[in-house]
Amino acid sequence: MQSTLTKVKFVNKNFWYKLLKTSKKSRARAGVFHTPHGDIETPVFMPVGTNAVVKTLTPEQVLSTNAQIILANSYHLYLKPGVDLIEKAGGIHNFENFHKPMLTDSGGFQIFSLAKLRKITDEGVEFVDPANGKKHFISPEKSMEIQRKIGADIIMAFDECAPYPCTYDNAKEAMERTHRWLKRCFEAHKNDKQALFPIVQGAFYDDLREQSAIEASKYDPAGFGIGGVSVGEPLDIKKHIVDIVTKFLPENKPRYLMGVGTPVDLLEGIKNGIDMFDCVLPTRNARHGSFFTHEGNRIIKNKEFEEDFSPLDPECGCPTCRNHTRAYIRHLYRAQESTAATLISIHNIYFLVNYAREIRKAILEDRFEEFYEREIKRQSKK
Secondary structure, X not given: OOOOOOOOOOOOOOOEEEEEEEOOOOOOEEEEEXXXXXXXXXXXXXXXXXXXXXXXXOHHHHHOOOOOOEEEEHHHHHXXXXXXXXXXXXXXXXXXXXXXXXXXXXXXXXXXXXXXXXXXXXXXXXXXXXXXXXEEEEOHHHHXXXXXXXXXXXXXXXXXXXXXXXXXXHHXXXXXXXXXXXXXXXXXXXXXXXXXXXXEOOOOOHHHHHHHHHHHHOXXXXXXXXXXXXXXXXXXHHHHHHHHHHHOOOOOOOEEEOOEOOHHHHHHHHHOOOOEEEEOHHHHHHHOOEEOOXXXXXXXXXXXXXXXXXXXXXXXXXXXXXXXXXXXXXXXXXXXXXXXXXXXXXXXXXXXXXXXXXXXXXXXXXXXXXHXXXXXXXXXXX
């Protein structure tokens, strides 16, 4: 399908991606993405700090997980404490005291999640703050202003996320609006110390995803987001969409699969050419006592851990696993001590960050397929 958009050239010396190695039997790849706050070795998992904090952790504890980059949420920060305050603090890095690369999403997904509290038009989105009933309006231009004031290294284009399931016509309408908004985002984006990533949409229709990937590529951005996944679809559909989209994105730019983050998600996404992942799951699971291991997920409250004096995962080198036992953390959890969530969060984030590093090492050493086959079997254990 022919595009109606004019090709826009986006060149930025502050950001570049170097592809180091691609697997011989899949599209798994290892690279380096340069930003003003440091280089990011890919594939990479990025912890989510919605309100300028990774839940239950201090910035120092986040650093102990070996995180290379973290996220903040522009929708939430716009509502509270307000982006003018963050700008006065010198930007999100100073405000949060985290001086590695940072990324902000556009707020599109959060507004999508408001359902009955928002109204979408071509001009933008009018929505009601569920906390106090106050009305707000965010346009593509406003989203760029919000993210400029926050000051993250990577910012995301304002998009419309279609639900799962949805009709072809609804998916096409949301995708085309996303494309119109993308043009306005690039026209409003003026800060060359921030890389603007377009977001590929199109729901679960192959031709729409292909069209969206081609449209996004016309702007020659520093990287790409793949949105509209992890909205309730089965794993096989998610895998198929990722497979379709990455085939139509340039190889010399990083690909970011938005809102995805289990060990299996990392294995499957990286196999199909994904470089960047984020998800709230590590800390959300931690608050419910769930922790990652190389043998699948486990629940700390289970009685089997009552007298288990081994670490959460014997193969993990995180501060939690080096210093505490399953029995101790189970006690904290059952006693409703918040430290239990902190210790499990440190472990879960470290696990995914390090898992991506293990996969990267396997790619560089030409043994990704062997790693993939072994780990898929291990992660399926109950």
